[in-house]
Amino acid sequence: MISVRDDWVLGFDADDTLWHNENIFEHTHQRYRALLARFHDAATVERTLFATEMRNLELYGYGVKGFTLSAIETAITLTAGRISAEEIQQLIALGKDMLAHPVELLDGVEETLTELGGRHQLLLITKGDLRDQERKLAKSRLAARFRQVEIVSEKDEATYRGIFRRHGIPPERFIMVGNSLKSDILPVLALGGVGVHVPYHLTWAAERVDEAPRAEGRFFRLGSMRELHSLVDEVTGRGR
Amino acid sequence: MISVRDDWVLGFDADDTLWHNENIFEHTHQRYRALLARFHDAATVERTLFATEMRNLELYGYGVKGFTLSAIETAITLTAGRISAEEIQQLIALGKDMLAHPVELLDGVEETLTELGGRHQLLLITKGDLRDQERKLAKSRLAARFRQVEIVSEKDEATYRGIFRRHGIPPERFIMVGNSLKSDILPVLALGGVGVHVPYHLTWAAERVDEAPRAEGRFFRLGSMRELHSLVDEVTGRGR
Numbered sequence: 001m002i003s004v005r006d007d008w009v010l011g012f013d014a015d016d017t018l019w020h021n022e023n024i025f026e027h028t029h030q031r032y033r034a035l036l037a038r039f040h041d042a043a044t045v046e047r048t049l050f051a052t053e054m055r056n057l058e059l060y061g062y063g064v065k066g067f068t069l070s071a072i073e074t075a076i077t078l079t080a081g082r083i084s085a086e087e088i089q090q091l092i093a094l095g096k097d098m099l100a101h102p103v104e105l106l107d108g109v110e111e112t113l114t115e116l117g118g119r120h121q122l123l124l125i126t127k128g129d130l131r132d133q134e135r136k137l138a139k140s141r142l143a144a145r146f147r148q149v150e151i152v153s154e155k156d157e158a159t160y161r162g163i164f165r166r167h168g169i170p171p172e173r174f175i176m177v178g179n180s181l182k183s184d185i186l187p188v189l190a191l192g193g194v195g196v197h198v199p200y201h202l203t204w205a206a207e208r209v210d211e212a213p214r215a216e217g218r219f220f221r222l223g224s225m226r227e228l229h230s231l232v233d234e235v236t237g238r239g240r
Numbered sequence: 241m242i243s244v245r246d247d248w249v250l251g252f253d254a255d256d257t258l259w260h261n262e263n264i265f266e267h268t269h270q271r272y273r274a275l276l277a278r279f280h281d282a283a284t285v286e287r288t289l290f291a292t293e294m295r296n297l298e299l300y301g302y303g304v305k306g307f308t309l310s311a312i313e314t315a316i317t318l319t320a321g322r323i324s325a326e327e328i329q330q331l332i333a334l335g336k337d338m339l340a341h342p343v344e345l346l347d348g349v350e351e352t353l354t355e356l357g358g359r360h361q362l363l364l365i366t367k368g369d370l371r372d373q374e375r376k377l378a379k380s381r382l383a384a385r386f387r388q389v390e391i392v393s394e395k396d397e398a399t400y401r402g403i404f405r406r407h408g409i410p411p412e413r414f415i416m417v418g419n420s421l422k423s424d425i426l427p428v429l430a431l432g433g434v435g436v437h438v439p440y441h442l443t444w445a446a447e448r449v450d451e452a453p454r455a456e457g458r459f460f461r462l463g464s465m466r467e468l469h470s471l472v473d474e475v476t477g478r479g480r
Binding site: 056059060061062065066068069072073076079081082083084085086088089092095096099100129130131132134151152153 | 323
């Protein structure tokens with residue numbers, strides 16, 4: 001239970017909000033397209049891989065292991081079984097490379113968490129593979145900044161409602177910071193919280209939304225984490 | 241935070257404690273050995289697969305997706321790349337079958353949880369893949385019986401210590417029920433709690449321990465969940 005008093009609680013997404021992630025996937029996609037280039041053009045490879053991922057999402061959930069399995073499945077289908085076992089071994093190795101990849105923090109993250117952590121309770125709310133997210137958090141050396149870490153399988157309204165209930169957080173005193181409108185912003189706005197969108201330069205197709213959030217005074221978009229501190233001051237000051 | 245009052249908290253493992261799981265893996269292993277039978281004898285296949293799993297455990301963690309990736313990797317190695325893409329597709333399908341498998345409760349589980357849930361706070365503590373464990377819990381229709389569900393990446397002393405702290409549970413008022421000495425019993429005994437071992441007829445090699453628990457009056461072994469109710473009465477009555 002987080003003691004909220006008169007205080008605000010700040011939730012942070014992890015991948016592509018605190019540290020780089022989508023660029024690692026993008027690098028893997030490049031190598032994947034190259035591996036299949038003698039069979040299909042890049043657009044066909046990408047379209048088919050994405051379709052496989054979406055079809056498997058309910059079963060696999062998010063994360064690198066499910067991605068790797070979907071990549072193998074797609075490669076076998078797209079090559080009508082002509083891909084070699086050795087090339088499939090390369091796909092497994094690509095997946096392992098992703099899991100073992102170093103964690104690189106985004107610009108301004110450490111200072112921002114230090115400044116805000118002194119005044120507010122910080123929560124980490126991330127979706128994906130349990131072991132992989134724990135490992136990235138450990139590598140980031142940011143774990144101690146957070147009062148609580150929530151690794152969830154989906155970030156929808158039900159998930160945020162559960163987190164608010166578990167930690168006794170009034171939604172109108174909650175600010176969520178993240179790069180995904182779909183997972184970080186829209187569900188929080190729908191529950192009456194504040195959403196701060198800090199876009200990453202790459203967005204996975206499954207996280208893209210057309211809907212522009214409408215929530216007067218509760219939705220903000222920043223160019224970088226460096227701008228978060230003064231925005232939070234403004235938002236939370238307003239509530240006092 | 242669980243309100244403990246004078247009450248005891250009961251922790252339950254899930255796989256092979258509340259519902260069948262290892263038998264699904266065993267069935268998959270049989271089909272895996274059959275697939276590779278023209279290359280190697282069963283013992284070699286099993287030994288090599290287990291070695292791959294253990295080598296990948298730190299990176300993949302527990303669960304079906306990591307198992308499937310390790311099974312593909314092992315099959316390619318053991319056949320020196322002669323396994324066909326179509327057979328690898330079969331391995332992916334085997335993994336999906338495991339994820340989609342119905343959940344079958346063990347004998348006596350529902351009645352026991354009903355009886356004990358009326359008097360004690362029940363916690364579910366399970367390790368593995370987040371999405372898969374959530375799905376199995378949903379399929380089991382047991383979720384509402386538990387005050388809290390903890391899906392963790394490892395069940396060691398640090399994990400249980402964290403759970404005790406998060407929920408304000410005094411270890412000496414905690415009883416853990418499970419089929420794995422390594423994951424359910426030994427760490428809880430080490431922290432001063434009570435361990436109730438209810439063995440399943442199959443145990444994955446990675447969960448086997450030689451060590452016989454030594455904890456006078458705090459370690460019990462039962463033949464079935466049906467015996468749990470009266471044991472808990474005895475143990476908790478003792479503490480009053």
